[in-house]
Amino acid sequence: MGQRELVGMLLTAVALLLLFYELFVVGFFSGGVGVAKKVTLDAVLISAGFLLILLGPWLWLGEVPVAVRKFVEARTGRSG
Amino acid sequence: MHAIIFLGLVLAIYAVAYFLYGRELLERRVVKADPNRPTPAVEKFDGIDYVPANKYVLYGHHFASIAGAGPIIGPALALAWGWFLPLLWVLFGNIFIGAVHDYTSMMASVRQGGLSIMSISEGVMGRRARYIFLVYVWAALILVLAAFISVASTTFESVPTAATLAIVFMPLSLLFGIMVYKFGIDVRIATIVTLVLVFLGLLYSFRVPVHLSYEGWVVVLALYSILAAALPVWYLLQPRDYLNAYVLWIFVGLALVAPLFLPFMEITGPAITSFVAKGAVIGAPRGTPAAGMDIAYFWPMVPLTIACGALSGFHSVVASGTTSKQLANELDALLVGYGGMLTEGAVSSLAVILPAALFWDFAAAAQKAGIPLETLKAAGIDVEKTKNILAFGAADRFYNAYALAQATAWSKLFGLDFVGLFKGFKTFAAWALTAFVLTTLDTANRLARFAWTELMDWLRPVNRSAYRVITNRFVASIIPIALASVLAYPTVEGVGRAYLVIWPAFAGTNQLLAALALLTATLWVYAVLRVRGPVSLLMLIPAAFLWITVTLALALWVLLILPNVPFLYQIGAGSLVVLTLGLDLLLIYLFVRGLLKARSI
Numbered sequence A: 001m002g003q004r005e006l007v008g009m010l011l012t013a014v015a016l017l018l019l020f021y022e023l024f025v026v027g028f029f030s031g032g033v034g035v036a037k038k039v040t041l042d043a044v045l046i047s048a049g050f051l052l053i054l055l056g057p058w059l060w061l062g063e064v065p066v067a068v069r070k071f072v073e074a075r076t077g078r079s080g
Numbered sequence B: 001m002h003a004i005i006f007l008g009l010v011l012a013i014y015a016v017a018y019f020l021y022g023r024e025l026l027e028r029r030v031v032k033a034d035p036n037r038p039t040p041a042v043e044k045f046d047g048i049d050y051v052p053a054n055k056y057v058l059y060g061h062h063f064a065s066i067a068g069a070g071p072i073i074g075p076a077l078a079l080a081w082g083w084f085l086p087l088l089w090v091l092f093g094n095i096f097i098g099a100v101h102d103y104t105s106m107m108a109s110v111r112q113g114g115l116s117i118m119s120i121s122e123g124v125m126g127r128r129a130r131y132i133f134l135v136y137v138w139a140a141l142i143l144v145l146a147a148f149i150s151v152a153s154t155t156f157e158s159v160p161t162a163a164t165l166a167i168v169f170m171p172l173s174l175l176f177g178i179m180v181y182k183f184g185i186d187v188r189i190a191t192i193v194t195l196v197l198v199f200l201g202l203l204y205s206f207r208v209p210v211h212l213s214y215e216g217w218v219v220v221l222a223l224y225s226i227l228a229a230a231l232p233v234w235y236l237l238q239p240r241d242y243l244n245a246y247v248l249w250i251f252v253g254l255a256l257v258a259p260l261f262l263p264f265m266e267i268t269g270p271a272i273t274s275f276v277a278k279g280a281v282i283g284a285p286r287g288t289p290a291a292g293m294d295i296a297y298f299w300p301m302v303p304l305t306i307a308c309g310a311l312s313g314f315h316s317v318v319a320s321g322t323t324s325k326q327l328a329n330e331l332d333a334l335l336v337g338y339g340g341m342l343t344e345g346a347v348s349s350l351a352v353i354l355p356a357a358l359f360w361d362f363a364a365a366a367q368k369a370g371i372p373l374e375t376l377k378a379a380g381i382d383v384e385k386t387k388n389i390l391a392f393g394a395a396d397r398f399y400n401a402y403a404l405a406q407a408t409a410w411s412k413l414f415g416l417d418f419v420g421l422f423k424g425f426k427t428f429a430a431w432a433l434t435a436f437v438l439t440t441l442d443t444a445n446r447l448a449r450f451a452w453t454e455l456m457d458w459l460r461p462v463n464r465s466a467y468r469v470i471t472n473r474f475v476a477s478i479i480p481i482a483l484a485s486v487l488a489y490p491t492v493e494g495v496g497r498a499y500l501v502i503w504p505a506f507a508g509t510n511q512l513l514a515a516l517a518l519l520t521a522t523l524w525v526y527a528v529l530r531v532r533g534p535v536s537l538l539m540l541i542p543a544a545f546l547w548i549t550v551t552l553a554l555a556l557w558v559l560l561i562l563p564n565v566p567f568l569y570q571i572g573a574g575s576l577v578v579l580t581l582g583l584d585l586l587l588i589y590l591f592v593r594g595l596l597k598a599r600s601i
Helices: A004-028 A041-061 A066-076 B003-031 B055-068 B070-081 B085-112 B117-123 B128-156 B161-183 B187-207 B212-231 B233-261 B298-304 B311-321 B332-360 B362-369 B373-378 B394-414 B417-453 B464-470 B473-488 B501-528 B532-561 B565-599
Strands: B276-278 B294-297
Touching: A004 B117, A004 B187, A041 B161, A041 B187, A041 B212, A041 B233, A041 B394, A066 B212, B003 B085, B003 B233, B003 B332, B055 B233, B055 B311, B055 B417, B070 B085, B070 B298, B070 B332, B070 B394, B070 B464, B070 B501, B070 B565, B085 B117, B085 B298, B085 B311, B085 B417, B085 B532, B117 B128, B117 B161, B117 B276, B117 B311, B117 B417, B117 B565, B128 B161, B128 B212, B128 B311, B128 B417, B128 B473, B128 B501, B128 B565, B161 B187, B161 B233, B161 B417, B187 B233, B187 B417, B212 B373, B212 B473, B233 B332, B233 B394, B233 B417, B294 B298, B294 B501, B298 B532, B311 B332, B311 B394, B311 B501, B332 B394, B362 B373, B362 B394, B373 B417, B394 B417, B417 B473, B464 B473, B473 B501, B473 B532, B473 B565, B501 B532, B501 B565, B532 B565
Parallel strands: none
Antiparallel strands: B276 B294
16 A cells, blocks of 8 residues: 555545534534534534545546446547 | 416527527538538547537536526626516626627637637737737636625525535535546436535535635635646546536526426515616726716616626636637537536526515515415515615525525425424525536636736747746635735725625626637638628627627716726726736727638638
């Protein structure tokens, strides 16, 4: 596993942890995340999870999918 | 008029337009689409932006991208003129301008190797036109981003359950993409699994609202927009928009179904309140002289309120930007381009204007629908204080009217609790609005990046390393969003959220862009495809009418409204509008010159 994939995997794990903790632990027991019209630590953490989950899997798994590459090869007759 | 008549008339008009105007005229007689001609998605495949997509996936992406807040907020604002005039503008704009503009922009781009409509202008109007067009589009996209960040942040702050759902939806979209693309799981199975999880997320969101301040949401959404615009299309944009399309279909489908269960419910709103409304409708802050003056004439001011629901220049940038680079077959373009615009029109006419017309007068509507006033009060609408739909702000008009129509229909059909249904549909409506807005946010930023990259191409031969830095996809995504966030962040005294000031500027520059893009597409059809005679006039006349209307409206906005808005918006939104008006005049000169040149060949 390369450095990029490792960073991606770590970011994905952190993002999932943040989302899970805020939505299913904090949110479930207190009936919501954050306080209306305020910036709180919980709101910052769930926002960080929301943004990191966009980045993590892309770094971890993010090359061009095989299915798309095969379609292009079939239509153009060229590879890569 | 009964609900069923309204619904039947609108659907019949759209069906006739799609098959006669779209397929017979545009696809077969003007563009002559050929399924065997390779598209840029295939010929220039790069795995980032040029990636062929299934036509329904692409329809989902295109529809979700073009359908921002415009088809909802615009008609809701325009209700100040009654329900009939906005409906008329939506139908006329859809069929004769918007859908034609979207389809021809997309096909022009497909035939020109995926070039944007701005670069296509170079071929028919000269090199200067391309750069002018690119600057225009880049400036207009900053206003789009500013208005939509503000709308989404306002919605998340006022309906926090919608924020929860948006947060849950994003990783589920990625999960769907990874299931399909990485692990080769059947699309149908992946769709069902993900939609079930989304539905569970909807139910869960009622228990766990996510609260954050308006300013906090502006920052989060700006960061989201930068990331989402820079990521490969197959990773987030394609799967997210594909799933979004289901949500949006359910949203539009419910809007179609509800009137079927209330077929003989009569409209309670006035067809026309007046041809002239107060200046506040077009962004004059409360307390300023312009806010109370009768200056918002339906013509020519309507394009300053209703944007994407009738027509939108932003669509030409999407159609010739992200969509044309993903089109796998030329015949897919009619559904994606023409059909996408009509579907967006249906959002305005059937999901916003029809419910608002039915439930305009709350007491009268409650009586006709057999809802006790106490029940309405328990749902949050007190008819003593809030007599009609115009008492609400634009976004609230939409949530409340949509939720009232749905709750009335489903409570009558199944005997379910009206108040519970009302609250559930209100969250769903708010989430649907933000689903529209979020997709538009990152697509708009991606398109701003494309425009920026094209605009900077003069630098490549001069200094290649500087060009690479300045057009880096993260750098090119950060610049427009940073400028937009400065406009979206403050709360404006006398108005409230920033979008209410930015909206007329965004809507006007956007409609003017539509006129310019349609003129460019008309010239492309005339000069490159060599289509002559009445068919070309069918494109030219609506484009010229639109150009006159919007140029006049924006000039009046600069004269009457701009002096009343705070300084930040005078130099921010105001300077962008003045700049685009100047570029507009240059472009129209180049258009006329190009037309005369093409005629002489």
